[in-house]
Each structure stands twice: as structure tokens, then as C-alpha cells.
Amino acid sequence: MGFLFNLDTDRAAPLYSRHPINLEPHVAVREAFRRMNDQGRGAVLICRAGVLVGIFTERDALALLADGADLDVAIEQVMTANPVALSEDDTVATAIAKMSTGGYRRLPIIDSDGRPTGFLKANSILHFLVDHFPATVYNLPPTPHHATGTREGA
Numbered sequence: 001m002g003f004l005f006n007l008d009t010d011r012a013a014p015l016y017s018r019h020p021i022n023l024e025p026h027v028a029v030r031e032a033f034r035r036m037n038d039q040g041r042g043a044v045l046i047c048r049a050g051v052l053v054g055i056f057t058e059r060d061a062l063a064l065l066a067d068g069a070d071l072d073v074a075i076e077q078v079m080t081a082n083p084v085a086l087s088e089d090d091t092v093a094t095a096i097a098k099m100s101t102g103g104y105r106r107l108p109i110i111d112s113d114g115r116p117t118g119f120l121k122a123n124s125i126l127h128f129l130v131d132h133f134p135a136t137v138y139n140l141p142p143t144p145h146h147a148t149g150t151r152e153g154a
Contacts, residue, residue: 007093012086015095015128016109016120022047025054025076029064032056032075043106043119046079051114054079057106086120087112092128095120 021035021044032044036058046054056079064071064078084098085108098107099122109118130137 007096008091010092010128012090012092012095012120012125013088013109015124015125018118020045020108020116020119022050022116023056023075024048025079026074028072028074029056029069029078030071031084033061033071036061042070042121043097044075045116045119046075049114050085052085052108052110052116052140054081055083055106055108056080080129083108085116088117096125097130099117 007026008124021032021039021041023032023035023044025046025048036042036044043055043057045052046056056075056077060080069078084102084104086095086098088109088111095107098104105122107120109120110116115143
């Protein structure tokens with residue numbers, strides 16, 4: 001009960017990193033790569049007049065590089081438009097649900113005006129879970145739902 005109670009009441013805001021990289025939609029992909037590399041970030045947020053309109057992640061970058069894409073195109077041509085985001089008041093449970101449903105490793109955090117204030121990363125949630133529920137996390141078996149396919153023994 002305590003585990004679920006904390007996830008449903010603890011806000012995700014203290015877990016996220018502040019000061020995301022925000023770029024305008026006309027900026028070239030090459031510049032996004034440079035900024036991500038210089039600041040050691042795995043994603044940039046694309047904003048029009050300060051409001052979140054897209055996201056470009058390292059997964060997007062790998063897909064572009066694998067296809068030999070032109071890195072001088074505007075990032076708005078290759079970004080994920082209208083990304084799933086969290087509000088500053090969302091709980092840890094909401095963040096986990098959105099990440100697991102969509103398969104996201106990062107979610108932007110936006111204020112009530114749609115302006116990004118940070119990123120929440122999956123590893124931040126993992127650290128939260130380990131810090132708050134160490135016995136549960138550390139005592140998980142290597143394969144939690146393992147079922148033996150054949151009978152063992154003589």
C-alpha cells in the first residue's frame with residue numbers, strides 16, 4: 001500500500017533536470033547535434049515562441065545517421081511533433097505510466113503555458129524507486145516472472 005501511495009502522491013518535479021536545450025524549428029539538425037554533444041544531453045526541445053512544439057532525441061539522431069540524411073535541414077522536418085509531456089504537477093505514477101505506455105526514455109516537463117521547464121529521464125525514476133523502496137527493488141529475482149518450461153529432476 002505504501003508503495004502505491006507514494007507513487008500516486010509524490011510529484012515528479014523534483015526528479016527532473018532543469019534547463020533543457022530549446023531550439024527554434026528553423027535550426028539545422030547539425031546545430032542540434034552540436035548542442036547535444038556540447039552539453040552532454042540526449043535530446044533537445046523544439047519551441048516556437050517559447051512553446052513546446054517538438055522533440056528531437058538521440059534515437060532520432062541515430063535513425064537519421066543510419067539513413068544518411070542531410071544534417072543541414074531544419075529540425076522541424078525530422079522532429080517528433082507534439083510530443084507527450086508532463087505538467088509540473090504530475091505525479092511519479094503518471095510519469096511511469098506515460099513512459100511505459102509510449103516507450104519513452106525522456107519526457108519534457110511543461111508549465112501551464114506549454115513552455116518547457118525541464119526533462120524527466122527514466123533513470124531519474126529508477127533512482128527514485130531505489131531510494132524509496134530499496135527492499136522491493138534489491139530483492140527482485142533476476143527473472144521476476146520465470147516459469148520453468150520443462151520438468152526438472154529425475
